[in-house]
Amino acid sequence: MDAARHSAGSTLQKLTIDKFTDRDVVCLKLDGWIDEDFDGKKLAHTIRARNLILHLSGVRRISSFGIREWVDFIAAASKSVEDIILVECSPKIVDQLNMVGNFIGRGRVFSFYVPYRCDYCDREDEILMQVDRDWAAITSMTPPERPCPNCGDTQYFDEDAITYFSYIASQPRFALEPAVTALLSSKLNGAQADIAQRLRVDKIIEDRFTYLKLSGDLDDGFPHIKLAEGLEGAIIIDLTDLGRIEPAGAAQWRTFIQLITPAAEIIVFLGVPPIFLEKLTSRDDIGPLGQVETLALPYACTKCATTAPHIVSVGGHYDLLKFATPPEMKCVECKSSCHCSAPDSVLSYLPGLPKPNLPQPVRKFIKSIKGRKPIQQRSAVTAATGELPVAAMRRRSWVMVVAAAIFAAVLTAGGLLGYRYLHNPGGRTASSTGVGKLVEASAPARPAWIASSAIFSGHCNSGAKLGMNCVGVSSHAVSEADAQEEAQAAALEAMVHALGPRIDHPDWSRYMAPMFTDIRQAKMSLLSEQNDRQSIHYDRAFGTVREGRKAVANTLRKGGGRVISTTPTAQYWERYESPYGGHRYLVFVEYQVTGDIIDKLIETYSRSARAAATKAMTIFPGIGWRYPDIDRGAVITSIGDGILKSMGLTEGYIVLSIQDRTVKDAPSFARILKQELKQLRRDGGDLHLEVKTGDNLPTEFHHPISRVKSAVQPSSTQHNKSTVRGPVNTWDRVGGNSSDGKASNTPK
Amino acid sequence: MRALVLERNKKVSRRLVRYFTSAGYEAEAVHTPEHVMGNLDGVSVLAADAFDVDLVVEILTNKPAMRGILWTAEPLKRALRYMNDLPQLSNICGRKDFESAPRAWEIVMVARRLLPTNESRVKFSDFLHWGYTGFQEQVASTEQRDAIVAKVQEFVGHLGLPKRVGESLGELAHELLMNAMFDAPIDADGKPKYARDRKATLVLPPSEQPLFRVAADGSRLAIQVIDSFGQLRRHHVFGGLARGLERGEMDTSHGGAGLGMVVCHNATVAMFYDVVPNQHTEVTGIFDMDLNVREFRIRAKSLHYFQA
Known part of the structure; x- marks a missing residue:
């Protein structure tokens, strides 16, 4: 149970109805009052769909006549739709469900708000519950207590539980169908609701083309490594049904793009939704080969109030899009002219899109794919589907599911094998080291500390007194210096990798580890999967790992790793003949690190420091895998109300400098921030921070700080103005006793 | 006695x-x-x-x-x-x-x-402690009705009550005014003048304008609407509320009066209906501001009907 919304202020308004459509699903979002002005039957006649979703979080009042109109609406709508689902019902709607027997006819409630209150703070919150997720609490009618977000004291459920849950607990539990969740999570931008829509990936491989259709949420369940395997040639990614994008999913997406770029000829994005446009269309996000061919933008019709996604060709409308202006479209419902309703913040990304230039065969393939029946009926492979929703299960027999799975497997295998045959006709599988015979070595035999001869590797063993012995092995490099650098980086990176699990700190696990763990694994896996060492793919994967190790080693040396000797404890090298002329060098290095030093490293990287209501932690060298350009800084792990929060900083951001002074680690973050704030409050000026907020270039954050004037002590005759006000009639403040009424304003 | x-x-x-x-x-x-x-x-x-x-x-x-x-x-x-x-x-x-x-x-x-000797009507002030504050307005139009409803919510907000209470009392004010403006007025033949179309925009002549009052004494909040027709009967009140509380299929055969009664019942701790047939109907709802919403929900409600 999560997704709290806080009640703040009262805004009175009549009813507004927004309509969102996506194929067979129509969603009506109602905000305001349902009263005599609500024309239920008229509204119902505008609905043509299989699923009707009613989003009711904004309904705050219903009059008795409004209820009657509503019941008429439900009755009329039930004739033209198969299913009615209520989501995010406000407490007022829950009241009506419990009061009026046929309030939603044969409709079902999926999610609803439950009111909580903290008496101490006088704070009200409404917490969203879903029947699929919170069923136990609903049926037991025991909503859990929760801490007040303001004071931490207990908030209590501010209703009579037996009454409040009576209707919803009596309906069957169900899950939403994928098409419904897709609409809610993407088109409606339902950030309040935790309508988790597990990602589904459909894949079609034909000739040198691979078509991927992603439906659902891009979160940490995105199988980026698995999905990247074997992707080559022209890769077309259809994002039309993409749902929400979580930060972890975005990070995995970037890794995915990095992984597929080496083997791709072109990467084409279709149906890019606003959320993707906003979050993931920078150069790093779509890669150097990426081209956005079409967008799926929401368009709102002022005539019939329908909002529906329209596919916009980037190439076809490039001259408009480069000015952040989407083209006009025809409404899907009434065919009137309609306008893009995406917010300006989204549209501002349009000019940054390059004009797509797709080869004709790619265009032809896309056209043929789009001309086919919906992919669900003949999908080649589902890479990440989760449990089938209950509603969907009801509709599909097990026979169909098995048959579809077999069919899918055959298609997949055929597609993959066919593709591999066409593009690897020789079947080259032999791996070659690319070197000749050994001509020289630094010692007559390999030392005993070399336990493995695997080239370009690093590993650590436990050393004496909880220390570590880490060995790094280079590749067959063209110079001894290069080999030495590779070996050292491999050993130090292995040390960093072994150090991570020893850091037992929740902030480290929460903020630091997720920054690099997956990307390290992905890059390592990609390299290990390359059998053909002469292929360009191997070269690219090799280069990625080498640069990653170097970045990690560099960060370790500049940070806490200064306690480690700059030169390895032991070193051994071999020189080989190269079949292409010259020589190749293979270097082995060993670092022996005592337990004391390991303890110091753990202490360094567990260290937090606090300033200006913000807690930060020294960056861990492992982030070199993700941010090779960063070797110092402090990660924000907790941020309270204060200047940094007001500047827009948040947890997970890496502070690199404050007032151009480099932040080396957490203590320096706190020290510099305190010093600079003190000075700015004395002299006034602009606080500026250089912050790494993601995979883009570091961002500058600025905030003006006024000089604090010295306090003036009030004289003994002065009074605090707030304490000397005369009697105040509360109602006077809102004009209640002004004489605009015809009768006396004092009730008799 | x-x-x-x-x-x-x-x-x-x-x-x-x-x-x-x-x-x-x-x-x-x-x-x-x-x-x-x-x-x-x-x-x-x-x-x-x-x-x-x-x-x-x-x-x-x-x-x-x-x-x-x-x-x-x-x-x-x-x-x-x-x-x-x-x-x-x-x-x-x-x-x-x-x-x-x-x-x-x-x-x-x-x-x-x-008591049979008591003939005087209860004044609005009798529902509250001395020293209360509030406002009253003659309601001439549907536009003014909506303004009053908004003002009630604002008033409740200023009293520091939860927003949901404000919305609920706004709903009560709207319900009472709708009844007084659309259902109460009758023509010379005793037929309802405006009940046919409750979606209509109304501007009422002075003789048909209901009086709206709201006030609070720190513990109780009272909302009252008075019309000058006196058409409300006990079966509207008791029968309507009984139907509304049944929570069965919504019965519209009685003009939906039950739901209106339920709205009133749900928003107050006590409802008072005073009717002088063909002269006036005075409906007063009392809300107990010392109860939190949960206590309020489970508290038994009062209902009083007086007919002269």
């Missing part, structure tokens, strides 16, 4: 006797139904928990001059069945639980009004 109080809890019964005595009665308490029959001489008001409503109804049916007052810690539904049919039984007071007496001010006010 004698009042007989049937109350099993002796402590509560002593309080009730005190309340009735304060209202001008010679009050006496009995603690079991068996003792009622032998104590009915000269009794003009029989008061009991709704648990004993069958006995009260039986006695009132046989004694047409006697009036009944009920109290309850439970939902009104059971008692409403009898109240709709028996004009002598038009008052029921909610109480917190079986160990608590009903609100003193409410029992005293109701008991006093049942």
Whole structure:
């Protein structure tokens, strides 16, 4: 149970109805009052769909006549739709469900708000519950207590539980169908609701083309490594049904793009939704080969109030899009002219899109794919589907599911094998080291500390007194210096990798580890999967790992790793003949690190420091895998109300400098921030921070700080103005006793 | 005038006797139904928990001059069945639980009004402690109705009550005004003038304009609407509310009046309907500001109908 919304202020308004459509699903979002002005039957006649979703979080009042109109609406709508689902019902709607027997006819409630209150703070919150997720609490009618977000004291459920849950607990539990969740999570931008829509990936491989259709949420369940395997040639990614994008999913997406770029000829994005446009269309996000061919933008019709996604060709409308202006479209419902309703913040990304230039065969393939029946009926492979929703299960027999799975497997295998045959006709599988015979070595035999001869590797063993012995092995490099650098980086990176699990700190696990763990694994896996060492793919994967190790080693040396000797404890090298002329060098290095030093490293990287209501932690060298350009800084792990929060900083951001002074680690973050704030409050000026907020270039954050004037002590005759006000009639403040009424304003 | 109080809890019964005595009665308490029959001489008001409503109804049916007052810690539904049919039984007071007496001010006010000598109407100020504040307006149009509803929510907000309470009381104000503006006005033939189209934009002549009042005394908040037609009847109140509380399929055959009554019932701790047929209808809702929403929801409600 999560997704709290806080009640703040009262805004009175009549009813507004927004309509969102996506194929067979129509969603009506109602905000305001349902009263005599609500024309239920008229509204119902505008609905043509299989699923009707009613989003009711904004309904705050219903009059008795409004209820009657509503019941008429439900009755009329039930004739033209198969299913009615209520989501995010406000407490007022829950009241009506419990009061009026046929309030939603044969409709079902999926999610609803439950009111909580903290008496101490006088704070009200409404917490969203879903029947699929919170069923136990609903049926037991025991909503859990929760801490007040303001004071931490207990908030209590501010209703009579037996009454409040009576209707919803009596309906069957169900899950939403994928098409419904897709609409809610993407088109409606339902950030309040935790309508988790597990990602589904459909894949079609034909000739040198691979078509991927992603439906659902891009979160940490995105199988980026698995999905990247074997992707080559022209890769077309259809994002039309993409749902929400979580930060972890975005990070995995970037890794995915990095992984597929080496083997791709072109990467084409279709149906890019606003959320993707906003979050993931920078150069790093779509890669150097990426081209956005079409967008799926929401368009709102002022005539019939329908909002529906329209596919916009980037190439076809490039001259408009480069000015952040989407083209006009025809409404899907009434065919009137309609306008893009995406917010300006989204549209501002349009000019940054390059004009797509797709080869004709790619265009032809896309056209043929789009001309086919919906992919669900003949999908080649589902890479990440989760449990089938209950509603969907009801509709599909097990026979169909098995048959579809077999069919899918055959298609997949055929597609993959066919593709591999066409593009690897020789079947080259032999791996070659690319070197000749050994001509020289630094010692007559390999030392005993070399336990493995695997080239370009690093590993650590436990050393004496909880220390570590880490060995790094280079590749067959063209110079001894290069080999030495590779070996050292491999050993130090292995040390960093072994150090991570020893850091037992929740902030480290929460903020630091997720920054690099997956990307390290992905890059390592990609390299290990390359059998053909002469292929360009191997070269690219090799280069990625080498640069990653170097970045990690560099960060370790500049940070806490200064306690480690700059030169390895032991070193051994071999020189080989190269079949292409010259020589190749293979270097082995060993670092022996005592337990004391390991303890110091753990202490360094567990260290937090606090300033200006913000807690930060020294960056861990492992982030070199993700941010090779960063070797110092402090990660924000907790941020309270204060200047940094007001500047827009948040947890997970890496502070690199404050007032151009480099932040080396957490203590320096706190020290510099305190010093600079003190000075700015004395002299006034602009606080500026250089912050790494993601995979883009570091961002500058600025905030003006006024000089604090010295306090003036009030004289003994002065009074605090707030304490000397005369009697105040509360109602006077809102004009209640002004004489605009015809009768006396004092009730008799 | 004698009042007989049937109350099993002796402590509560002593309080009730005190309340009735304060209202001008010679009050006496009995603690079991068996003792009622032998104590009915000269009794003009029989008061009991709704648990004993069958006995009260039986006695009132046989004694047409006697009036009944009920109290309850439970939902009104059971008692409403009898109240709709028996004009002598038009008052029921909610109480917190079986160990608590009903609100003193409410029992005293109701008991006093049942005295045959009492002919004066209850003033709006009688529902509140002295020193209250609020506003009143003559409502001339649907536009003004919406403005008043907004103003009520604003007023409640200024009193520091939860937003949901403001919305609920706004809903109550809207409901009462809709009834007073669309349902109450009748033409010379006694036919409703505006009830056919409740979506219409109305501008009422001064003679048809209802008076709206809202005020709070720090503990209680009262909302009152008065129209000058006096068309509301007891079956509208008791029958409508009984239908509305049934939670069955919505029955629109009675013009949906039940739902309006339920809206009023849900937004208040007590509803007072005062009707002088063909002269005026005065509807007053009381909200207890000392209760939080949860307490308010489970608290038994009061319902009073007075017809001159």
